[in-house]
Amino acid sequence: MSVPPTDRxxxxxxxxxxxxxGDLPQVIAIERRAFPAPWSLAMFVLELSKQSGICLAAEIDGTLVGYLICSRYAHIWHVMNVAVDPAHQRRGVASAxxxxxxxxxxxPGAEYTLEVRPSNTAAIRLYERFGFRVEGRRKAYYHDNREDxxxxxxRVPVDASGPAPVEVAQRGRAARATGAARPAHDGGERK
Known part of the structure; x- marks a missing residue:
């Protein structure tokens, strides 16, 4: 699976x-600036406590400017939260x-899922650049405004000769059209 090159x-x-x-005070501050319905401190503590998850911080000159929370459920990675301080957005931090x-x-065979607001077109484009494809919709998912x-x-191909992520997503859409697609993973909070 190819990943977009480093942003210029x-x-x-x-x-x-x-x-x-120890990053949680800065994380909470960024979360409140970045989202209309921010996560609570308890939600971050829970995610950081999970041994199977990956939680990353982005720093510039020692200052936290963004973070990513990803949990693993069975064989599926769920990108739970990606946030960049509004003062540092559009500079490649989320891509990094x-x-x-x-x-x-x-x-090989790794799968990732996430939820994103349809109104967050910048995030959708970012995720698409990394091979994510829309495969479903959750009605009234976000509690602050009932947005879907x-x-x-x-999906990462099982072997190097396997189909590219776009081809896998297209096959999934074709399967859904015939009723053969599997349901989306139901865990998680929000993007």
Whole structure:
């Protein structure tokens, strides 16, 4: 599976590392600036406590500017939360976080899912660049305004000769048209 190349606009001093409990004050501050319905401290503590998850932090000059929370359920990775401080958006921070996640978790046959607001077109385009495709919709998913959520999936081919992620997504759409698609994973909070 190919991952988009490094963004030209990415800050040179951007560092990606593991997110820790000590980061939570900055995480909560970013969460409140970035989302209309922010996660609670307890939600972050729960996700950081899971041994099977991957939680990443993005720093510029030692200052936390973004984070990614990804949980593993059986064989599926669920991207639960990707946030970048509004002052640092559109600079490649989210791309760097996703690239780091896939660098660590990608394996033949790996599957990722996430939910995103249909109104968040910038995030949808970002996820599509990384091979995610819309495969479903959850009605009234977001509690703040009852907006639906688009359910997106990214699948890594089982072997190098397998189909590209776009081809897998297209096959999934064709299967759904015939009633053969499997349902989307139901866990998770929001994007």
């Amino acid at each position: 606009k990415r800050p040179r001093d951007l560092a990606i590392r593991r997110l820790g409990f 976080l996703l690239r780091a996640l896939f660098g660590e978790a990608d394996a 959520a688009l359910v997106m999936w990214r």
